[in-house]
Amino acid sequence: MQLPVIFLLLFSLGAPGAFAQDSKKEIEKYQQMIADSSPVELFELQGEALWRKRQGPKNASLEQCDLGLGAGALRGAYAQLPRYFKDADRVMDLETRLLHCMGALQGRSREEASKRVFGNENQPSEMELLSAYVAGESRGAPMAPGTAHPKEIAAYELGRKLFFYRAGPWDFSCTSCHGEEGKRIRMQDLPVLSTPAAARPVVATWPAYRVSNSQFKTMQWRINDCYRQMRMPEPNYASDLTIAIATYLTVTGKGEPYRGPGTKR
Amino acid sequence: MAEPMKIRAVLKGDVAEVRVLMVHPMETGQRKDANGSILPMHFIQEVTVRVNGRVMLEGQISQAVSRNPVFSFRLKGVKSGDKLEIAWLDNRGERSQSVTAIA
Amino acid sequence: MAAMKPIRRLALKGAGVLTAALLAPLLLPIRALAAGWNKDAFGSKTAADALKILGAAGSTESKDVVIDAPQIAENGAVVPIEITSNVPNTRSIAVVIEKNPFPLAARFDFGDGAVPYVKVNVKMGESSFVRVVAEAGGRYYAASKEVKVTIGGCGG
Amino acid sequence: MNPVTMKRALRLLCIAATLAACSSAPVSERPFTSASELLEVQAVLKRDFHARGSAGLSRLEPDAVQQACNLNGNVPPEFLVKALEAQQMAAIKFPQGSLVGDWKRGQRIAQSGRGLQWNDGPKDVAGGSCYNCHQLSPQESSHGTLGPSLRGFGKLRGNTPEIQKYTYGRIYNAKAYNLCSQMPRLGHSGTLSESQIKDLVAYLVNPESPVNK
Numbered sequence: 001m002q003l004p005v006i007f008l009l010l011f012s013l014g015a016p017g018a019f020a021q022d023s024k025k026e027i028e029k030y031q032q033m034i035a036d037s038s039p040v041e042l043f044e045l046q047g048e049a050l051w052r053k054r055q056g057p058k059n060a061s062l063e064q065c066d067l068g069l070g071a072g073a074l075r076g077a078y079a080q081l082p083r084y085f086k087d088a089d090r091v092m093d094l095e096t097r098l099l100h101c102m103g104a105l106q107g108r109s110r111e112e113a114s115k116r117v118f119g120n121e122n123q124p125s126e127m128e129l130l131s132a133y134v135a136g137e138s139r140g141a142p143m144a145p146g147t148a149h150p151k152e153i154a155a156y157e158l159g160r161k162l163f164f165y166r167a168g169p170w171d172f173s174c175t176s177c178h179g180e181e182g183k184r185i186r187m188q189d190l191p192v193l194s195t196p197a198a199a200r201p202v203v204a205t206w207p208a209y210r211v212s213n214s215q216f217k218t219m220q221w222r223i224n225d226c227y228r229q230m231r232m233p234e235p236n237y238a239s240d241l242t243i244a245i246a247t248y249l250t251v252t253g254k255g256e257p258y259r260g261p262g263t264k265r
Numbered sequence: 266m267a268e269p270m271k272i273r274a275v276l277k278g279d280v281a282e283v284r285v286l287m288v289h290p291m292e293t294g295q296r297k298d299a300n301g302s303i304l305p306m307h308f309i310q311e312v313t314v315r316v317n318g319r320v321m322l323e324g325q326i327s328q329a330v331s332r333n334p335v336f337s338f339r340l341k342g343v344k345s346g347d348k349l350e351i352a353w354l355d356n357r358g359e360r361s362q363s364v365t366a367i368a
Numbered sequence: 369m370a371a372m373k374p375i376r377r378l379a380l381k382g383a384g385v386l387t388a389a390l391l392a393p394l395l396l397p398i399r400a401l402a403a404g405w406n407k408d409a410f411g412s413k414t415a416a417d418a419l420k421i422l423g424a425a426g427s428t429e430s431k432d433v434v435i436d437a438p439q440i441a442e443n444g445a446v447v448p449i450e451i452t453s454n455v456p457n458t459r460s461i462a463v464v465i466e467k468n469p470f471p472l473a474a475r476f477d478f479g480d481g482a483v484p485y486v487k488v489n490v491k492m493g494e495s496s497f498v499r500v501v502a503e504a505g506g507r508y509y510a511a512s513k514e515v516k517v518t519i520g521g522c523g524g
Numbered sequence: 525m526n527p528v529t530m531k532r533a534l535r536l537l538c539i540a541a542t543l544a545a546c547s548s549a550p551v552s553e554r555p556f557t558s559a560s561e562l563l564e565v566q567a568v569l570k571r572d573f574h575a576r577g578s579a580g581l582s583r584l585e586p587d588a589v590q591q592a593c594n595l596n597g598n599v600p601p602e603f604l605v606k607a608l609e610a611q612q613m614a615a616i617k618f619p620q621g622s623l624v625g626d627w628k629r630g631q632r633i634a635q636s637g638r639g640l641q642w643n644d645g646p647k648d649v650a651g652g653s654c655y656n657c658h659q660l661s662p663q664e665s666s667h668g669t670l671g672p673s674l675r676g677f678g679k680l681r682g683n684t685p686e687i688q689k690y691t692y693g694r695i696y697n698a699k700a701y702n703l704c705s706q707m708p709r710l711g712h713s714g715t716l717s718e719s720q721i722k723d724l725v726a727y728l729v730n731p732e733s734p735v736n737k
Binding site: 167 | 593
Binding site for chain 3: 314323325327329330331338
């Protein structure tokens with residue numbers, strides 16, 4: 001190998017390293033600035049209006065929905081999800097629990113209530129607006145998902161296995177991208193979500209407003225869209241599989257004070 | 266169709282920090298909808314900030330301002346309780362207006 | 369924007385934080401400081417043309433015009449720009465994004481009491497210089513800052 | 525995966541399971557300790573996924589490579605790696621004649637992240653998603669770092685028939701060279717066509733390509 005070529009190789013290895021370091025700092029500044037001037041509050045306000053809105057055959061609102069801290073108790077409720085619910089004998093995340101209340105309180109069928117759970121920039125979905133509002137009511141509360149009940153432990157274990165399980169035509173698992181420190185796709189840093197240090201800031205800022213498409217996104221969407229890019233078939237909305245992954249991520253990131261709903265790229 | 270705004274105006278010393286969130290698509294005329302047809306230009310052109318009826322600041326903005334615009338301004342010589350009114354007018358002649366008291 | 373409907377009902381209820389949208393009588397004439405939306409300036413395809421139409425062709429670089437913008441924006445859809453003009457009695461600020469199809473992004477006119485400061489989120493089609501031109505006493509003062517727009521995400 | 529190779533692969537796997545138990549990779553990296561645990565997860569996938577667009581449920585069927593990598597935390601025993609890499613290599617279909625296409629088309633394929641997603645329609649042209657993980661041309665700063673930098677790929681290795689074949693094969697099926705690699709098997713999975721892979725080879729080895737400038 002001629003000398004200049006070696007030099008080229010060494011130079012190329014050196015330069016991006018240095019560039020990568022300040023670019024990480026600059027991107028963090030960008031993230032801070034978009035969080036400071038974000039319209040996410042508009043989604044929280046609309047979520048509050050929906051929480052109170054009478055709907056469904058029973059013409060009832062969601063104000064009596066028990067998110068784990070008692071009927072209608074909102075303050076800090078999101079920070080303690082996912083958790084086991086005796087009335088449904090099942091571990092539920094926020095969206096699954098909202099779906100449950102839409103059935104139990106409003107008399108709506110699961111099929112109707114989950115017809116359009118992922119919205120767009122012109123028409124956010126009910127779940128997105130409600131998630132913004134309910135999550136906002138946990139600001140400052142440390143994330144404390146359920147970890148004691150056998151079904152909570154089982155959900156965590158299943159989530160962990162799913163996180164590492166490689167499948168699909170591209171043989172991807174979550175760790176294919178979220179498995180190694182300091183890696184990125186394009187300019188997108190990839191947190192190693194199996195470690196508390198990386199999981200904490202993530203679980204503390206989802207659900208979130210995404211500036212790239214002006215849409216408010218939930219954790220169910222986040223898991224759904226990851227599987228799409230893993231070239232997998234589509235996960236069932238609010239299925240045990242999606243709740244298990246959300247449980248694994250939230251338990252891994254527990255203890256972090258919630259500071260969402262966030263604003264992201 | 267007019268969409269309201271979310272205004273926060275807080276007096277810090279003799280300067281009021283004003284932050285306003287607006288609901289508007291701010292279409293550039295270069296985007297396509299789901300079935301491929303161009304979404305026409307649709308954006309706020311004028312923003313007016315009044316305190317107790319007097320115009321203190323005017324903005325002329327374009328489709329280069331992000332969707333759901335968020336502005337921050339600073340106003341001096343105002344006191345808490347003053348009536349702060351922000352209005353916008355878009356390229357279709359639609360208007361929206363909101364009033365709040367400076368905290 | 370049908371889904372935004374609930375927000376208006378909330379607004380009409382006059383919730384403390386979100387105020388009511390008032391009715392027609394209060395729609396006073398909007399223009400007082402500037403002549404109104406400058407079609408030609410905003411329609412210009414180059415920064416130079418836009419600034420010439422605004423009468424701001426000859427501007428001198430000045431440290432008193434301060435631009436706080438990210439060096440790298442993960443996405444061009446929202447680039448927060450914070451502008452302060454410390455030039456005494458600044459009356460207006462123009463924001464120009466040189467590589468945008470229509471470079472003039474916004475212009476703000478400041479009446480008595482309004483601090484020559486504004487923070488606004490702008491869209492950038494690609495990496496470009498953001499140029500701010502402040503007008504005070506019939507003279508123009510300018511500064512520029514480069515913002516690199518990257519393709520974030522998985523590009524899928 | 526015809527049933528014969530599947531059965532043989534599973535038999536190999538059972539032997540591997542016993543040997544694997546004693547390899548020392550960190551526990552968190554190896555959540556699976558037995559083939560039966562794999563079956564448990566596969567059952568959950570079949571229950572909680574549904575087909576959408578081109579992404580059918582058949583995509584959930586594991587093959588021997590996935591079983592070996594899943595069960596052994598991506599570090600299967602040496603003899604199993606050898607056996608499965610050889611099997612994957614034998615399955616690579618190398619085109620007749622030239623293995624090098626047009627580097628300009630290759631650049632577009634490297635930039636495009638489309639292909640095999642449920643929202644990719646029949647008319648959408650698949651891409652290689654290369655820039656998601658690799659640096660290639662120095663002009664493109666928005667590149668990933670999951671994979672090694674490929675800057676100067678042809679310049680460093682030379683544009684020889686051997687290197688062209690190695691490059692074609694590696695894009696077609698990276699697991700024939702490194703069994704549990706995270707690089708997708710772009711040819712094996714039917715994502716990229718023969719001519720698209722040849723264009724990517726050109727983008728990597730042609731001296732005119734920006735990758736080698």
